[in-house]
Amino acid sequence: MAALPTDSGWWPAAGARFFCTAGRGLEPFLMREVRARLAATQVEYISGKVFFTTCSDLNMLKKLKSAERLFLLIKKQFPLNVSSVSKGKIFNEMQRLVNDDPESWLSAISIWKNLLELDAKEDKLSQRDANPLKRKVEENDIINPKKLKTKQMQELQESRECQLEKQMEEATVEQGDFLTNREKSQEAFQNDVVKAVAAPNQKDLTFRVSCRCSGSMAKTFTAQEVGRVIGIALKKQFGWKADLRNPNLEIFIHLNDIYSVVGIPVFRVPLASRAYIKTAGLRSTIAWAMASLAEIKDIMFLSIRCPLARTETWLSTEHSASSVDLSRDHGPGGAGALVLDPMCGLGTILLEAAKEWPDVYYVGADVSDSQLLGACDNLKAAGLQDKIELLKVSVIELPLPSESVDIIISDIPFGKKFKLGKDIKNILQEMERVLHVGGTIVLLLSEDHHRRLQDCEPGGIPRNSKGSHTDEPGIEKCLNPGGKTDLSDTVSSSAETGGQGDLDKMPPFGSLVPVDHYRVSLGRTGAFICRYRKSPSSGR
Amino acid sequence: MKLLTHNLLSSHVRGVGPRGFPLRLQATEVRINPVEFNPDFVARMIPKVEWAALLEAADTLHLVEVPKGPIEGYEHDEKFLRQMHHVLLEVRTGPSLASLATAG
Numbered sequence: 249m250a251a252l253p254t255d256s257g258w259w260p261a262a263g264a265r266f267f268c269t270a271g272r273g274l275e276p277f278l279m280r281e282v283r284a285r286l287a288a289t290q291v292e293y294i295s296g297k298v299f300f301t302t303c304s305d306l307n308m309l310k311k312l313k314s315a316e317r318l319f320l321l322i323k324k325q326f327p328l329n330v331s332s333v334s335k336g337k338i339f340n341e342m343q344r345l346v347n348d349d350p351e352s353w354l355s356a357i358s359i360w361k362n363l364l365e366l367d368a369k370e371d372k373l374s375q376r377d378a379n380p381l382k383r384k385v386e387e388n389d390i391i392n393p394k395k396l397k398t399k400q401m402q403e404l405q406e407s408r409e410c411q412l413e414k415q416m417e418e419a420t421v422e423q424g425d426f427l428t429n430r431e432k433s434q435e436a437f438q439n440d441v442v443k444a445v446a447a448p449n450q451k452d453l454t455f456r457v458s459c460r461c462s463g464s465m466a467k468t469f470t471a472q473e474v475g476r477v478i479g480i481a482l483k484k485q486f487g488w489k490a491d492l493r494n495p496n497l498e499i500f501i502h503l504n505d506i507y508s509v510v511g512i513p514v515f516r517v518p519l520a521s522r523a524y525i526k527t528a529g530l531r532s533t534i535a536w537a538m539a540s541l542a543e544i545k546d547i548m549f550l551s552i553r554c555p556l557a558r559t560e561t562w563l564s565t566e567h568s569a570s571s572v573d574l575s576r577d578h579g580p581g582g583a584g585a586l587v588l589d590p591m592c593g594l595g596t597i598l599l600e601a602a603k604e605w606p607d608v609y610y611v612g613a614d615v616s617d618s619q620l621l622g623a624c625d626n627l628k629a630a631g632l633q634d635k636i637e638l639l640k641v642s643v644i645e646l647p648l649p650s651e652s653v654d655i656i657i658s659d660i661p662f663g664k665k666f667k668l669g670k671d672i673k674n675i676l677q678e679m680e681r682v683l684h685v686g687g688t689i690v691l692l693l694s695e696d697h698h699r700r701l702q703d704c705e706p707g708g709i710p711r712n713s714k715g716s717h718t719d720e721p722g723i724e725k726c727l728n729p730g731g732k733t734d735l736s737d738t739v740s741s742s743a744e745t746g747g748q749g750d751l752d753k754m755p756p757f758g759s760l761v762p763v764d765h766y767r768v769s770l771g772r773t774g775a776f777i778c779r780y781r782k783s784p785s786s787g788r
Numbered sequence: 789m790k791l792l793t794h795n796l797l798s799s800h801v802r803g804v805g806p807r808g809f810p811l812r813l814q815a816t817e818v819r820i821n822p823v824e825f826n827p828d829f830v831a832r833m834i835p836k837v838e839w840a841a842l843l844e845a846a847d848t849l850h851l852v853e854v855p856k857g858p859i860e861g862y863e864h865d866e867k868f869l870r871q872m873h874h875v876l877l878e879v880r881t882g883p884s885l886a887s888l889a890t891a892g
Contacts, residue, residue, distance in 0.1 A: 586796075607826055607828065609833065634824075637789055637793045639789070639797075647797045647800045648797065648800055649796070649799045652836070
C-alpha cells in the first residue's frame with residue numbers, strides 16, 4: 249500500500265478507510281454524501297454499514313449529516329464460521345483477528361493518531377481568533393477582557409466580530425459549538441486529543457473493546473465473551489492495558505453472518521447527535537436527508553469543487569446526460585430561495601437546512617405555541633435566529649401569496665388525528681397553492697399515509713411492488729456484486745413500475761407530480777420520504 | 789418579524805389598496821437587529837418585494853433611506869443593496885412570533 253511519510257507516521261496516499269453506521273433507508277443518502285462532501289472513493293454499502301476511503305480530515309468528517317457513527321476501519325473480512333465447530337475453535341479464529349496481521353492494527357492506530365493530532369493543530373490555530381466567550385474551555389493565551397478598558401474592549405469585540413464574519417463557515421461552526429450545551433463533549437474530545445498525543449509509544453495505550461454480535465453469531469456468543477477474548481488477545485499482542493472507564497482507544501467489533509468488522513470510533517459522540525440542536529424533534533439525519541432531497545442550493549454550493557454539482561439533482565443517477573445547469577442558481581432552489589416548513593414543530597428540518605445551505609430564506613410555521621417556543625429556543629441555541637422566521641399560522645390557511653414559495657419540506661404528523669381525508673387533502677392543496685411552478689415538496693409520511701396516497705393514484709398500479717420493502721430496502725442494492733450501490737438503482741426501480749406510467753397517469757393532487765420516495769426507519773416504525781414537483785399544467 | 793416577511797404576508801391580500809393592509813405596524817414596536825450583509829441574497833430578494841407595501845411600512849415606521857423602487861443594475865449597486873439589506877432584514881417589527889388574524 250503506497251504511503252506518504254509525515255512527521256508522526258505514515259499516511260496512506262489514497263486516504264484512510266472508514267465506515268459509518270446509518271439508519272435503515274438512509275444508506276443511499278450517506279453514500280451520496282460521502283462522495284460529495286469527502287470526495288470519497290471505493291464507496292460500498294454492506295448490511296447496514298457504508299464503507300469508503302477518503303483523505304479528508306476530522307473537520308470535514310465531522311460534518312457528515314446522514315450517518316449515525318463514524319469508525320476508522322481496522323479490518324473487514326469474512327464472517328466467522330459458527331456452524332458445527334466447537335466454541336474453542338471459534339475463539340481461536342477471533343484471536344486471529346488480532347494476531348494474524350498485527351501490522352494492520354498498528355497502522356490503523358497510527359492513522360487515527362495522525363487524524364487527532366492534525367485536528368489539535370487546526371484547533372489551536374482557529375482558537376487564537378476565537379470569541380472571548382470561549383475562554384472557559386481554552387487556555388490562558390487569549391487576552392483577558394477584564395484587564396482592558398471598556399472602549400478597548402469594544403474595539404476588540406468589533407475586530408473579533410469582523411474576523412468571525414470573514415472566517416469560513418467551518419470555523420464559525422466551531423465557535424457555535426462551544427457556545428451551546430455541548431461543551432462537555434467538546435472537552436471530552438479535547439481529552440481524546442491530549443491522550444493520543446501524550447501516548448507517543450503505542451505500548452502505553454489504554455483500550456476498551458465494544459462488541460456487537462448479530463445473526464447466528466448472537467445465538468452462540470454473548471458480546472461480553474467476544475469482548476473478553478479480543479481484549480486478552482490485544483493485551484498479549486501489543487501489551488496495552490485495559491481501561492473500561494476512560495480509555496485512550498476504543499475498539500469496536502461487529503460480528504454477523506455477512507462479515508467481521510473491526511474499527512475505531514472516530515468521535516465520542518455520535519454524528520447524529522448535533523451540537524447545534526438543543527431539543528431534537530425529528531431525527532436529525534432524516535431531517536437533513538429530506539433537505540438534501542429538496543435541492544436547496546445557494547451560490548456557494550454550486551461553485552464548490554463538489555463533483556455532484558455537475559448533475560442536475562442531488563440524487564439523480566450519475567449516468568444521466570445532464571450538463572451543468574447554471575441557470576439553476578436563479579431558479580427555484582437558488583440563493584434567495586424561499587423554503588417553507590408549514591408544520592415545523594421544533595424546527596429540526598429548518599435547522600439542518602439552514603446549517604447546510606445558509607444563504608436561503610427560511611420560514612417555519614406551526615399552530616402550537618409550545619412547539620414554536622421550543623423552535624425559537626432551538627434557533628437561538630444554534631445561532632440561527634436571523635436566518636429562520638417563525639410564524640404562528642395554520643398550514644391549511646397560509647397567509648402567503650400564491651406561487652411565492654420555492655421549496656416546501658415538512659414532516660406530516662403521524663397519528664390518528666391526521667386521517668387521510670379532508671385534512672391531508674387540504675394541507676396538500678394549500679401547499680400546492682403557495683408553491684412556484686417547478687418547485688419541490690419533500691414530505692415525511694407515515695406508512696399509512698403513504699399507502700393511502702398511492703391507492704389514490706388513478707391508474708391504480710400500486711407502486712408497492714418496489715416500495716414494499718418491509719425489511720431491508722437497501723439489501724438488494726448491497727448484494728449487487730458490481731458495487732454500483734447508489735441511488736440510481738432505487739430511482740430506476742420505482743420508475744419501472746410507476747415511472748413510465750407516471751407521465752400518463754393523472755397526478756394525485758392537481759399539479760403535484762410524485763418524483764420519488766424512499767422508505768426509512770424511524771426506530772420502531774417506518775416512514776416514507778416523498779418528493780413531489782409542481783408541474784406547469786394543473787390537471788384537476 | 790423581518791420586514792421582508794411582513795412584506796410577503798402583506799402581499800397575500802389581493803386587490804387591497806395601500807391603506808388596507810391587514811398587518812398594521814406600530815411605530816413603537818420596532819427593533820434594529822444587525823445581520824451579516826450578503827449582497828447575493830439581498831439581490832435575489834428584490835424581485836420578491838411588493839414595493840407599495842414596503843413603502844407604506846417604511847412610512848409607518850418612520851424609516852429613512854428607503855429606496856423607492858428597484859433601480860437599474862441594482863444587483864451590482866452596493867449602496868442600494870445595503871439599504872435594502874437594512875430595511876428588509878435588519879428592521880424587526882412586533883413580537884418575534886407573529887400571531888396573525890385571518891386576512892380580510
